[in-house]
Amino acid sequence: MGPPPARAPFWISWPPFFLVRLNKMNRIPVFVTACLLLLPSALVAQTPIADAKKAVSAEVLKFEEHVVTLSNPFFEGRVPGSNGMEVAKDYMEFWFKQYGLVPSFSDEKGNANGSWRQPFPLGGKVQVSAEAMQVGDRKLIAAQDFLALPIGGSGKVDAPLVFCGYGIRTGPDGFSNLPGDVDLDGKIAVVFSHEPMDDAGKSQWATARRDWSRRRLTRFKASALGRVGAKGLIVIPAPGVSDPEAGILDRGRATRVRSDAIPVMHVTAAVGKEILKDSGKSAMDLRKMSDAGEAMLPLQTKVSISATVELERTMAENVAGTIPGRGALKDEIVIIGAHLDHLGMGYFGSRGGSGKLHPGADDNATGAAAVIMLAERLAAHYKSLPPDQPARSIVCVGWSAEESGLNGSRFYVNNPIGKIEDHALCINFDMIGRVEGKRLKFAGTTSGTGMEAWLEPIIKGSDLELQTSSRMSGGSDHMSFMQKQVPYLFSINDLHADYHTPRDTSAKINCVDGVKVVDLYESVGKIISTLPEKPKWVGRSRR
CATH class of the missing domain: 3.40.630.10 (Zn peptidases)
Structure with a gap:
């Protein structure tokens, strides 16, 4: 088939119902609707488009x-x-x-x-309907300082913090950030995003096909930490990571609400620094410790988190x-x-x-x-x-x-x-x-x-x-x-x-x-x- 015929702007052929529908949805002003409906057909007919259409x-x-x-x-x-x-x-x-x-x-x-x-x-979409977080005496601002993630669960948690490296329990070659007898009962786990890296900030587990493994995914970390007693999870962007999207707050997506899920909060690097300040180590020092393996450390900062995660039914x-x-x-x-x-x-x-x-x-x-x-x-x-x-x-x-x-x-x-x-x-x-x-x-x-x-x-x-x-x-x-x-x-x-x-x-x-x-x-x-x-x-x- 030859090249497609020249066509008029797509709205020229839209029926009146469609322009009214646009107006109802506040997509175009009322006066534009009126102007388009009153547009003389002769104006369109005088263009070369009309001549091209005659051949089709x-x-x-x-x-x-x-x-x-x-x-x-x-x-x-x-x-x-x-x-x-x-x-x-x-x-x-x-x-x-x-x-x-x-x-x-x-x-x-x-x-x-x-x-x-x-x-x-038709199933539904998991939504975060309410979220709150406080670090020390400061109440954080949702979407600016933190986001609750829909992969997590609902609940309000005010508990001691434990730094857990990347939160990865089992990795290649016996790697683990957590000891075998780890017990986080009643604690909020604090972890870095991503997974063990080299000095360039790239994954140690990269392959020819993938830059990062599935172990970096927050849902796997939340599930593993929840199984050893954690009541909540805070994810901090890993420092020095070679990923341009690492510091962006993103809710991600979830398809179902898990009854056993723990609240999961994603925070900015600035909030992460505030949470880690009493650890006695810099964020990069903690990352290098996490890159090497076992990396558990109690934190003194007072933090409370709250999230409500619900399934919004789709029809x-x-x-x-x-x-x-x-x-x-x-x-x-x-x-x-x-x-x-x-x-x-x-x-x-x-x-x-x-x-x-x-x-x-x-x-x-x-x-x-x-x-x-x-x-x-x-x-x-x-x-x-x-x-x-x-x-x-x-x-x-x-x-x-x-x-x-x-x-x-x-x-x-x-x-x-x-x-x-x-x-x-x-x-x-x-x-x-x-x-x-x-x-x-x-x-x-x-x-x-x-x-x-x-x-x-x-x-x-x-x-x-x-x-x-x-x-x-x-x-x-x-x-x-x-x-x-x-x-x-x-x-x-x-x-x-x-x-x-x-x-x-x-x-x-x-x-x-x-x-x-x-x-x-x-x-x-x-x-x-x-x-x-x-x-x-x-x-x-x-x-």
């Missing part, structure tokens, strides 16, 4: 607009629980409404078709709209879905670039774009059917929390619309925007009875090179339906180097072939919607 089909531009919008940084990588994911759900819901779909789910009062959203619990939502069926087939359901979520800032699942925005253009703004476009096309198709034509209900859905384990689709199949046995087919898109050489995986063609026969002319008529012989079924949302013995069709392009990285951007999307995927599944949708007998589960696709 309206459907390709539509596909591109959806992908560009959903992968814009404003959407924050669409990780569940973020403001960006909320806007992404609003975006999909808006288009479902535009095309005349009805809400798919019951609302809180039990009214059928009362909600576009299906909420479900996620599937978003779905229904094209209502009719006649004898109306209670049978066809699912057309794609996961709407992605990795956010890449704190999980990233293949390179943790802490950086992951736009998720191919994965899976392209799949979401296909669902939105098929909602429009099939809703229009249903209006053209004869009034007495039986047709299945089509549920167009954006799954949530797929990246963290197919959570949205798994919740749905256990809490389905109607009966799971009445689901005729699950169609799933996951990365369809980087089609190369026309190749597209088209899995599931033998998962239901009779499917090969009615799919054959569709496959032959496609401009794509459909790889139906692939045994790959993929780790995506259709697998939740497979486990419930619902026939499926699944499409994905070849894996590429930008997968799960910050480089998965809209500029690399092959929108022309993306629309051909939509065309392919429009034909599938038209046939399965009125097929007299729904396919019966055969088993894991042989192809």
